[in-house]
Amino acid sequence: MLEESYGTEDTMCLLQFLCWENSVFSKTVIGELLSHIGYSYTNELKTSLEVLCNILRIDDSWQLQRYEYALKGLPDEKYGLIDIIHRNKQGQPKRAYLFVKCVTNLMEPQSFAHQIVTQSPDLQKKWNAAVEWLQHELDRRAPTVSSYYSGTSWSPPSNEAANGSFFLERSLSAKTTLEKAVLLRVESVDAV
Secondary structure, eight states: OTTTSTTOHHHHHHHHHHHTTOHHHHHHHHHHHHHHHHHSOHHHHHHHHHHHHHHHTOOSTTHHHHHHHHHHEETTTEEOHHHHHHHHTTTOHHHHHHHHHHHHHHOOTTSHHHHHHHHOHHHHHHHHHHHHHHHHHHHHTOOOTTSTTSSSSOOOOOTTSOOSOOSOOOOHHHHHHHHHHHHTOOOOGGGO
16 A cells, blocks of 8 residues: 555545554554665655654654654664664765654654653664764865855755755755754763
8 A cells, every 4th residue: 555655645644544543553554664765765755754754743642652663663673764864874865864854853852753862872872973974964065165055046956856966965955954953962861
């Protein structure tokens, strides 16, 4: 069902209905989504991540558990979103960026995602490393003063488009995502 009508509104409504107060189905759907996004093409990720976010935002008694599955992964070798970032950041920086953007959008202060990352030293370390990686990538690709990026007349291509570019572009969206991610960096309890 996920492969045939991925991202359609009817499919989304059906998935939300079936996941509502159903831990087994929720775990299965999240496992399938993690598997799909872990190996899908970059141009398919946006729709897949939107489906995952919609499933995570179902407000029921299993919402926290769904967030844990998505961020930490599943015991049967399905990587969580934060691990997927690290698996992609060297070889496929645009894919890694899309996962950072997704987690950043999920991690509003006081959200379930923020709570899960805050309470796990391993996830804290990985999340902070992901933010540092994004900052390094965007600083490395910073435009020169005489470049076309200066001013507001032109913006670099989107990192979400399959435009053939391998490198992460320093787009307005990427800079905004970085700013938000830096604010959401998690300080370890030991450092305080």
